Amino acid sequence: MIDYLGRFSERIAGRFSGRKFTPIACSACFSDEGLRLDAEKTGIDVPRPCPNCTKTGFKKLSRDALELLTHRFFVWGSLQKVLFGAAPLIQFNEHQATSIDVAPWLANDVKLLERLLGIGFFYYGPRLWMIGEVEPLKALQKKGKQQSIIERILAEYPARILKPNDQFYRIRVNPSVPDDPQQYDSPPPQFAGHGRLDSAGNPILYGSSDLEVCVHECRVTAEDDIYVASLIPSRELRLLDLSALLKEEDGTEFESLDMSIHMLFLAGKHSYKIARAIADAARNAGFDGLIYPSYFSLLRLGQMPFQTVYGISHRRIPALQDHEQAKAIPNLALFGRPVQNGTVQVTCIDKLILSAVRYQFHFGPTGA
Template sequence: MVGEVEPLKALEDPASSAAIIERILQEYPGFILRPEDTFYRIRKAPSSPGLPHEYDSPPAAQAGSGRLDSPGFSVLYASPDLQVCLHECRVTAEDDLYVATLSPISTLRLLDLSMLLTHEDATEFESLDMAVHMLFLAGAHSYPIARRIALAAHSAGFDGLVFPSYFSLLRLGVMPFETVHGISRRRFPQAQDYEQAKTVPNLAIFGRPIEQAKIRTRCINRLILHRVEYGAHFGPVGYA
């Protein structure tokens, strides 16, 4: 199969991205984060590890280096999956690590970009689901697009995003873009539950939610790594 995912191509063009972002806001479901829900945030060597504010978003003046934060627009990144948190933070055994277990103080409304769009009647080349899936599998070159989506969701009244971890496939040990006769399994209704299970969600809460009394720290603990394990296989060496 040869072609391009047209919604993703449109997202790359500032002249056409606004219409696709509006579709994302309309077609992806909302997710309610409730006070009984818990998730994790890890810090390396915070200056005062026992204080809750150390686990808030970076100040707005320091924002703009992550996937969804922009200059002047802070985002708190967290996950309900502790192993994904560890991998996202690029920790080593020598790091002085701490983890805060967090919960909302009241319900928060998030835009859930981790969900597979099952209602689509479109080819892979026209699929918004494939566009967003590929966007969050991409590296730093995709950050400007993801940041525009985050800003639009904030303007639309969402408190944050649920988004698929870049490390979902590595975390679960599955290969990307499993296909049947060259067609992504995401496009087959019989395989959609399986494909959904391959996504590990991350959370992005807009602003400084601990300072703004939207999130509380249930507990803070030192985090000690006692085992690391890798699964790997060999592949061919490519030459330019």
């Protein structure tokens, strides 16, 4: 899969470094409303007529911007999620003629993109690792094979030290006594087993250094009274870091432990049983908790999941691994009741007021 998003981010910077901006279309060129709105967001103001439709007063798009728009609408916009992983249903390139079914309101736009970019659209047959055919991940779903993979996780993922000056946050919604530090410890027993990593008898204090992620993780509403506690460890805590990108040199995505954990934490509630087994094993191995990637990492950063170049995951390409690592916003999961036992201190409690909510979105084709 061609990474038009990555190519655009590098090449569009040219317009800010003295390179001449050459428009080839504008937002008014499009009939589909979603595509037109996305073009308006992507384009820039240029005070001259559009070279394609001759209209003035609309955002202009260069070839780079048009490639980005096309990728975002047709490829990202056709992304199909499965139990583990996801893959786009539509792709495009310069070598194939268009063979997809197109809605009548989109037909003229497809012809325009074919002409301006010299491309064709086709249904994409992804490599099967993209939809969960990853051997360690499949083994984690089988009771008889799960333990051996968990042992690999404990051995291959790095340990990190959370130091006494490493502050993080915990959100509480409608606490009974907002200024009581104990209200910001792990949930009481009657609420055990509702989170990704906790289970009955194994409570977990969830937190993050990213306050916006905390707010989103707690599914707050405008009617809630929201409070945020600032916390620091009282001593060094040893955590298993599952947010790390493993730089595996051997094998492919099909054998990748890194891809297995990446997919596990981007999956929904059906993955919780596996994640809890990993947490239990880490607790038994003497860790104080876990660092794990937030389920909302990509949404928080506005990134497309499971990006590839010709079917190879960006996580496997050395030049892109730092960028991929930065997509994982780390959450904390501390075992037991660390506030009660003094392992963690609450240094401050504030009321949090939602003053505005903004949505960023883009569009995709229907029927994909």
